[in-house]
Amino acid sequence: xxxxxxxxxxxxxxxxxxxxxxxxxxxxxxxxxxxxxxxxxxxxxxxxxxxxxxxxxxxxxxxxxxxxxxxxxxxxxxxxxxxxxxxxxxxxxxxxxxxxxxxxxxxxxxxxxxxxxxxxxxxxxxxxxxxxxxxxxxxxxxxxxxxxxxxxxxxxxxxxxxxxxxxxxxxxxxxxxxxxxxxxxxxxxx
Numbered sequence: 376x377x378x379x380x381x382x383x384x385x386x387x388x389x390x391x392x393x394x395x396x397x398x399x400x401x402x403x404x405x406x407x408x409x410x411x412x413x414x415x416x417x418x419x420x421x422x423x424x425x426x427x428x429x430x431x432x433x434x435x436x437x438x439x440x441x442x443x444x445x446x447x448x449x450x451x452x453x454x455x456x457x458x459x460x461x462x463x464x465x466x467x468x469x470x471x472x473x474x475x476x477x478x479x480x481x482x483x484x485x486x487x488x489x490x491x492x493x494x495x496x497x498x499x500x501x502x503x504x505x506x507x508x509x510x511x512x513x514x515x516x517x518x519x520x521x522x523x524x525x526x527x528x529x530x531x532x533x534x535x536x537x538x539x540x541x542x543x544x545x546x547x548x549x550x551x552x553x554x555x556x557x558x559x560x561x562x563x564x565x
Contacts, residue, residue: 376408376551376555377408377555378407378408378409378410379408379409379410379445379446379551379554379555379558380410380411380412380443380444380445380446381405381409381410381411381412381444381445381446381447381448381550381554382411382412382413382414382440382441382443382444382446382447382448383398383401383402383411383412383413383414383447383448383449383450384413384414384416384447384448384449384450384451384462384465385398385413385416385450385451386449386450386451386452386458386459386461386462386487386498387451387452387459387461388416388417388459388461392452393452393488393489393490393523393528394450394451394452394487394488395450396488396523396528396529396530396532397450397486397487397488397521397523397528397532398413398448398450398532399531399532400528400532400533400534400543401448401450401486401532401543401546401547402532403532403533403534404534404540404543404544404547405544405547405550405551406547406548406551408551409547409550409551409554411448412440412443412444414437414440414441414444414447414465415437415440416437416461416462416464416465417461418433419433419434419437419461419464419465419468420433420434421464422434422464422467422468422471424471427471427472427473428472430468434468437465437468437469437477438468438469438475438477441469441477441478441481442477444481445481445482445554445558445563446481446482446483446484446550446554446557447478447481447482447483447484447511448483448484448485448486448550449462449483449484449485449486449487449502449506450486450487450488451485451486451487451495451498451499451502452487452488452489452495452498453487453489453491453494453495453496453497453498453499454498456497456498456501457497457498457501458498458501458502458505462502463505466478466505466506466509470509476509476510478506478509478510478511479509479510479511480510480511480512480561481511481512482511482512482514482553482554482557482558483506483511483512483513483514484513484514484550484553485499485502485503485506485513485514486499486519486521486546487499487519487520487521488521488522488523488528489520489521489522489523490522490523491522492522493520494519494520494521494522495520495521496518496520499518499520503515512557512561514549514550514553516549516553517545517546517549519542519543519546521539521543527539
């Protein structure tokens, strides 16, 4: 099986983000065929169309980072029943200008953690709608709404509950298989 580079975007820019902890856990539990690189979003200016003829360097770097990956994984909290503004802003930059959408034909996965019982279910549905519009094939066969518990997740990404670890490992195996299937049908241009 081929090795694939997965760019991951953490929707929260908080220094103590539970979704960053979840991202670390996913990386630890992922199969060896997936290599991860974080796509940073914290320093992006707010998107506006005025920049379409000349993006700021942070935004050029964002697009280049996404385009250098085989797939993207969004690990996001839910803010007010949607995705955080910083994540939406990053998606807006990466999908523009018209005709230069960095997410087009790129396999994507969506997962997130919250302290609430329904995890990030509503935010994930909003994000999937956005990614569908961006023509990013979505990994939907496993939905993962994680209720975060500090007794289960250590800050470095160790998962202390065996059933949670198994679920997340299976999610990452499924994501790997999905990437393989998508890239078989929609090979990367290069």
